[in-house]
Amino acid sequence: MTEPQYSLDDIRQNVTRIDNELLKLLAERRQLSLEVAKSKIQTAKPVRDQEREQDLLLRLIEVGKSHQLDAQYVTQIFHTIIEDSVLFQQAYLQKLANPDSLQPVARVSFLGAKGSYSNLASRSYFSKKQTKLVEMSCSTFRDVVSLVETGQADYGVLPIENTSSGSINEVYDLLQHTSLSIVGEITLPIEHCLLTAVDTRLEDIDTLYSHPQPHQQCSEYLHTMGNITQEYCSSTAEAMMKVAELKLPNVAAIGNASSGELYGLTPLKSGIANQQENFTRFIVVARKPVDVTSLIPAKTTLIMSTAQQAGSLVECLLVLRNLNINMTKLESRPVIGNPWEEMFYVDVEVNLKSEVMQQALEELTRLTRFIKVLGCYPIENVKPTEVEIEG
Template sequence: MTKPTLSLDEIRVGVSNIDQQILSLLADRRKLSLEVAKSKIQTQKPVRDVEREQALLEKLVADGRTHELDPQYVTKIFHTIVEDSVLYQQAFLQRLANPDNDQPLARVSFLGGKGSYSNLAARNFFARKHTKPAEIQCQSFKEVLEMVETGNADYGVLPIENTSSGSINDVYDQLQHTRLSIVGEITLPIEHCLLTAVDTEIDKIEVLYSHPQPHQQCSEFVRSLGTDIKQEYCSSTAEAMKVVAEMASPTVAAIGNASSGELYGLKSLKFGIANQQENHTRFIVVARKPVDVNGLIPAKTTFIMSTGQTAGSLVECLLVLRNHGINMTKLESRPVLGNPWEEMFYVDVEGNMRSDTMKLVMEELIKLTRYIKVLGTYPIENVTPTEIDV
């Protein structure tokens, strides 16, 4: 057996030195990406150049092979680097477009306490904006909106849809009546775990605490626990974790995030208990004033509309989008409270209200609908990885 030429401590020092070099190089790359954004302002080129990204990845994969690096490994690393570069440039352009919103501290309302998924989404979103959130914990989605509407919070963070359980109807219903504007979005991977306060076994669990959404997203696992399991619903996953921590019983558990559970002294009894392993929740960020989205940034617009009660009225509206080449990413219908059999349609499209095309689309939709309201135009934060054949 060949002995290493260096001691373990010497090897670790060498690895740490390389890690520091990598961090320094990543910082240098970020500075250059900012210069790219400044250049694109002059040339009016969009932030994303997919052809350039594709050529870059192909060259990096080829160069990586000369260093005996796996193509998937190289691709995964640079997908992350490219995503950071795109979001960094977008944030810079948005600060220029909205100088009044550029602040180091912002009051942010969200559902639940520390460690709730809404709390994690808020921290992730504002970390990208280099803004520290002053966190305001709320017990309901309505309270999240009211805190912003009354000026007690600058922003509110709300979950809007999940890849497993679908749309979060309570939030859609609240948006019918708010005066706030959607100013951002973020998609967060949801990693549900079974959390307990003491060492125990799964077959000893009798009561399961969580918000209704995680209960629904983990329904297959819950069913596997048997028909005698009791499900208790809490206002948030944070409240569920707090309850289980206080009870400190081997027969109770919570569904929540593993790292958040550690904040409450909980242990993960089982990981990955969601029905779908690819489980993501999309969150929206609301504020009292809309944001101006730089035309170089890919944008999304959300609006609500009520169509006539005649056959084909919705189809006519959707044809307006198709005829103008506007891609619709979401269509959700919800009943109008107090008006039986009448529905309000929530629509997400890829488009910027600053553009002539979207202005023309709205003019045509106004003629076809009984009611229409733009809830907001905001940057698309989900950077789709550029695919290459490796």
Template sequence: MTDAPMPLEQIREEITDLDNQLVALLARRRSLSIEVAKSKIGTTKPVRDQTREQLLLQRLISEGQKHQLDAQYVTQIFHTIIADSVLYQQSYLQTLTNPESTQPTARVTFLGNKGSYSHLATRNYFSRKQTQVVEMSCHSFKDIVSQVEKGNADYGVLPIENTSSGSINEVYDLLQHTRLAIVGEITLPIEHCLLTAVDTKLEDIDTLYSHPQPHQQCSEFVHRLGGVTQEYCSSTAEAMAVVAEKKQGNIAAIGHASSGALYGLQVLKTDIANQEENYTRFIIVARKAVDVTPLVPAKTTLIMSTDQKPGSLVECLLVLRNQHINMAKLESRPVMGNPWEEMFYLDVEANIKADNMQQAMEELTRLTRTIKVLGCYPSENVKPVDPQTGELIDS
């Protein structure tokens, strides 16, 4: 004779109670991470301690095994918790390093209306800044830059590259001429869905609305649909608004499921991007550069032009190697008005004030025609630690 199962409502009540306890514990843990950051003020201890993280994960895996929890489940959860802790500590220390930039309210401009991917990136980035955000939508990247340059907005959020469709050239070209500085970054997972306003079937869809980037990132899915008309919009938010207004069974928008819900849209198909791991990196620009505390990992973005002779670029890259500076990104763009001449954009994992970076800048200045620092800012890419080796895992 077996025990009678618990009533479903009782089970749900217990799960709800446990969820509430988990949320309270996560909040308590986050507050303690700020106390950790405070304890490091005035020291040279960096925010991240890979050895400590490795030992923590190993202990948690062992503890999880006692409760029949597999290692992957435990590490996946705590990688997220550790990343959150690191980013909150970085944000706190950066606030102390740049007190003049701390303000109760910030005007932030982004591409599209509420629900666009740029809007989601804006909310995610500023959620840790203890700042109330006044959201300002724009219809073009150029307008975003212009609004910040004129002082109508304090920050601008711009997508710079995607793991599927590559670099966003229009933004790189704008960086070539703007006076703004890059002051931050955030990487957002892009989860493209097919969204409709009415109940319909996939085979009935003959028109797709979205921004050109999602169209490109979902090109394989669109090709499989066959004979579909692609309509380009200024943002995914505009595309969703159009589909919501038309309310037709033959049209759909490409966008995020939660954003589609804001427009009353329903998900017809999920996971339609070419790549399963689809991420977009956004940069945050402002009129004034920020200082980055040496306690947090920094990234510096440069733009430079070299002599038009063999080996010029290689000589510059050797400077970085010799100074033990890792280059995370190299992008070339044509110089407008100068045929066949290129400007090079570099992301390097270094603080512009570090001794090796200062030495590198001196050497690069001698080797290049022009060189300009577009910004030095905290790196928001918190790579997880491998519990076995203690090394950072590229993601």
């Protein structure tokens, strides 16, 4: 048997050295992307250049092959790097566009205690802004909004829709009556697990603590568990806290595995969501709207009430189609106090300040009984540039 050329300690030291060098190079690359953003201000070029990204990826795949690196591996790594670069440039440009909103520390309200999905979304969103958080836990969505409205919090983070359970109606209803503006969004992968405080078996679980949304998102798996007593909580964090307090072999909570660690819980069963690709989109609200530079992709959200006659909504949607405005969301909610009347929520991928959006608003104002812009904000979800990988 051939003796290894290096000892295990030597190998680990070399791996550590290379990892440190990689981190240094990634930091250097990120700073160069900032210089790119500065140059784009002078030339008025958009942050993303899909054609250049595609050429870059194809070149890197070829270079990777010469180092015996798989094309999919190279692509996956650089998709992440490109996403970080785009978001880093967007954050820089947004700071220039909104100098009054520069805050090294932000007070942020969210549903649940530390470890809730809303808390994870808050941390993820503001970490990209390089902003420290003062975290303000709330027991209801109404409280999240109220803290911002009264100035006790600078921002509120609210879940708006999930790929499995759909729209979160309570949040849409709150948006109908608040004076707050949507200033940002973030999409978070949701990884539901059954979490327990003690060693136990799946067949011993007869009581489950959960927020209603995760329960709905995991309904198919929970159905296979038979007759389970469901105890609803105000958040996933509260559900985890309850199970941690009980320390019983027959109870479990639905939550995120890393969040469960905060409460001393361990996963008994992972991947229990109805859909493997389970994501929740969160919105960020504030008292004042933000300006979105034309160099980055933007989304505008508005609400409108149409006339109570056939074809009224269709006429409004035709305005968007005729102006080639991409609508990404259409949601209807009843108008409280007005039976059979509905308010429509619309997300469009266009900057509020653009000529085409201003024209659309002018036409929609003539066609609707009521219309209000809820906010214009940067699109934070960076779609990967696709390249063909030879099999």
